[in-house]
Amino acid sequence: MNATAKSDGTVGKALRMLDLVAEFGRPVRFTDILAMSPHPKATTYRLLQTLTNQHMLEFNEGDGTYALGGRLMRLAHAAWKTASLAPIARPFIEDLAAEVGETVHLAQIDQGQVLFVDKLQATDRFETLAQVGKIAPAYCTGVGKAMLAFLAPKRLQLAMLQQAYFQYTPATITNAAALESELEQIRASGIAYDREEHEEGIISIAAPILSSNGRVIGALSIATATTRHSLEGLDAFRVPLLETAEKIGAEATHWQFPA
Amino acid sequence: MNATAKSDGTVGKALRMLDLVAEFGRPVRFTDILAMSPHPKATTYRLLQTLTNQHMLEFNEGDGTYALGGRLMRLAHAAWKTASLAPIARPFIEDLAAEVGETVHLAQIDQGQVLFVDKLQATDRFETLAQVGKIAPAYCTGVGKAMLAFLAPKRLQLAMLQQAYFQYTPATITNAAALESELEQIRASGIAYDREEHEEGIISIAAPILSSNGRVIGALSIATATTRHSLEGLDAFRVPLLETAEKIGAEATHWQFPA
DNA sequence: GATTTAGTTTCATTATTTGGAACCATAAGT
DNA sequence: ACTTATGGTTCCAAATAATGAAACTAAATC
Numbered sequence: 001m002n003a004t005a006k007s008d009g010t011v012g013k014a015l016r017m018l019d020l021v022a023e024f025g026r027p028v029r030f031t032d033i034l035a036m037s038p039h040p041k042a043t044t045y046r047l048l049q050t051l052t053n054q055h056m057l058e059f060n061e062g063d064g065t066y067a068l069g070g071r072l073m074r075l076a077h078a079a080w081k082t083a084s085l086a087p088i089a090r091p092f093i094e095d096l097a098a099e100v101g102e103t104v105h106l107a108q109i110d111q112g113q114v115l116f117v118d119k120l121q122a123t124d125r126f127e128t129l130a131q132v133g134k135i136a137p138a139y140c141t142g143v144g145k146a147m148l149a150f151l152a153p154k155r156l157q158l159a160m161l162q163q164a165y166f167q168y169t170p171a172t173i174t175n176a177a178a179l180e181s182e183l184e185q186i187r188a189s190g191i192a193y194d195r196e197e198h199e200e201g202i203i204s205i206a207a208p209i210l211s212s213n214g215r216v217i218g219a220l221s222i223a224t225a226t227t228r229h230s231l232e233g234l235d236a237f238r239v240p241l242l243e244t245a246e247k248i249g250a251e252a253t254h255w256q257f258p259a
Numbered sequence: 260m261n262a263t264a265k266s267d268g269t270v271g272k273a274l275r276m277l278d279l280v281a282e283f284g285r286p287v288r289f290t291d292i293l294a295m296s297p298h299p300k301a302t303t304y305r306l307l308q309t310l311t312n313q314h315m316l317e318f319n320e321g322d323g324t325y326a327l328g329g330r331l332m333r334l335a336h337a338a339w340k341t342a343s344l345a346p347i348a349r350p351f352i353e354d355l356a357a358e359v360g361e362t363v364h365l366a367q368i369d370q371g372q373v374l375f376v377d378k379l380q381a382t383d384r385f386e387t388l389a390q391v392g393k394i395a396p397a398y399c400t401g402v403g404k405a406m407l408a409f410l411a412p413k414r415l416q417l418a419m420l421q422q423a424y425f426q427y428t429p430a431t432i433t434n435a436a437a438l439e440s441e442l443e444q445i446r447a448s449g450i451a452y453d454r455e456e457h458e459e460g461i462i463s464i465a466a467p468i469l470s471s472n473g474r475v476i477g478a479l480s481i482a483t484a485t486t487r488h489s490l491e492g493l494d495a496f497r498v499p500l501l502e503t504a505e506k507i508g509a510e511a512t513h514w515q516f517p518a
Numbered sequence: 519g520a521t522t523t524a525g526t527t528t529c530a531t532t533a534t535t536t537g538g539a540a541c542c543a544t545a546a547g548t
Numbered sequence: 549a550c551t552t553a554t555g556g557t558t559c560c561a562a563a564t565a566a567t568g569a570a571a572c573t574a575a576a577t578c
Contacts, residue, residue, distance in 0.1 A: 011270055015313050053267070053271070068335075068338030078280075082326055132336065134336050
């Protein structure tokens with residue numbers, strides 16, 4: 001009867017099953033899901049059936065596995081087009097990518113995490129896997145820190161509180177105090193760096209995107225491998241990065257960032 | 260009490276609300292949704308609340324609108340990575356795109372429609388909007404016809420039956436008989452063309468991707484503008500296209516295409 | 519051929535959803 | 549200022565859908 005134990009309804013249960021399947025990262029058999037499911041066998045079974053009927057899952061007759069379904073991709077495409085910064089920001093990002101010749105990421109904050117909504121690679125290489133929908137923690141990425149730094153105090157507090165720090169690399173910031181002081185610097189300079197904090201060998205320079213009312217609505221980063229550029233090298237992109245973030249913010253003023 | 264009128268449960272109702280929001284193609288107010296909703300006011304309201312709590316929708320306090328939420332993009336990303344041909348096909352598509360210097364699409368069939376799961380643009384241009392999750396009818400696209408042609412007869416029949424033909428352009432095929440004979444030709448040649456049938460000025464050459472057991476698991480196309488190439492010009496890409504489709508099919512043999 | 523394992527169905531019980539109606543706040547009309 | 553509309557929200561008894569223990573089937577393993 002308390003707040004946390006309150007039932008979240010049939011829809012909530014069904015969606016949690018989707019998360020479960022997603023977490024496996026591969027097609028899964030009924031038993032695999034059952035082992036992770038908070039529900040008894042019959043319930044779990046029916047939940048999967050429902051989801052399959054609704055095309056949120058697809059059941060493979062061949063090997064008896066469930067996988068996430070096509071309806072999700074359709075809906076997400078619609079989400080991307082109507083509810084993300086990406087379509088608005090696209091032309092600006094293209095210019096930036098062409099100018100700097102490095103990978104450009106566009107991210108937003110979603111449920112306290114970094115949600116990548118676009119990725120563009122200049123140059124002739126293709127290494128770009130479609131990154132849309134990928135998530136990462138905020139505290140150890142350039143875009144994440146850029147957004148945290150400019151979050152309204154109340155929201156920041158909320159985000160910090162529920163943060164669990166995981167040491168991805170030796171450089172990862174793993175406590176609130178260190179993060180706070182880093183954010184302070186970012187606030188002063190308007191620029192955030194990822195110094196191989198999430199992935200070894202990958203660094204980035206990031207800037208927040210602020211709407212005209214001063215709220216953070218996203219962040220933009222230029223990422224590269226340490227083999228191609230040093231952190232100081234990335235700094236050369238500071239001006240075009242900031243300018244682009246500015247332009248996107250101006251363009252997106254009507255778009256209000258959801259909680 | 261008959262098959263179609265059977266209730267599809269709470270989850271089904273909730274998901275249909277998502278479709279509704281998606282159809283609008285913009286953030287929508289409660290009233291807009293209510294007008295389209297099959298449910299009375301209170302029910303519609305609660306459905307939206309549930310979805311919002313579950314982060315499938317995001318409610319914008321500012322202007323009181325609902326939009327599709329970030330959770331969808333996360334899930335879709337997982338779907339793309341684990342349940343689509345894209346990750347397997349990516350390296351091959353990259354080579355193809357580099358070789359032909361034109362846009363390459365990778366598609367699958369989902370619920371009788373073409374579902375684009377990857378898009379790659381060679382050359383220096385960027386015009387590629389992230390196309391993942393976009394859908395199109397099967398009967399008027401190159402990839403769609405390529406897949407229809409090699410569908411198992413039973414499945415084809417099913418797909419044809421529930422097909423409604425819409426005339427997108429003067430060249431669109433708008434009846435089953437014409438489509439059948441076109442499919443016959445495709446079966447013979449192994450190649451499908453889109454002769455500006457879906458969008459004026461856009462043509463493509465497409466090939467099915469067959470798994471080793473002979474089932475269609477997807478299709479690959481090279482698309483271009485009529486201003487850049489003629490249909491005959493596209494034909495020059497026939498060999499690399501077929502080879503790439505072959506390679507992907509071989510690689511993806513373990514991956515079985517869901518209904 | 520007996521036993522385990524994985525998947526599926528049944529059905530009385532239980533919990534959730536439903537929706538008409540009442541309610542509130544703000545905007546518009548007189 | 550007062551009435552009427554409009555858009556959104558909440559209530560709660562009734563209607564409906566979800567639940568899960570147990571029984572069952574099919575296939576694999578001993």
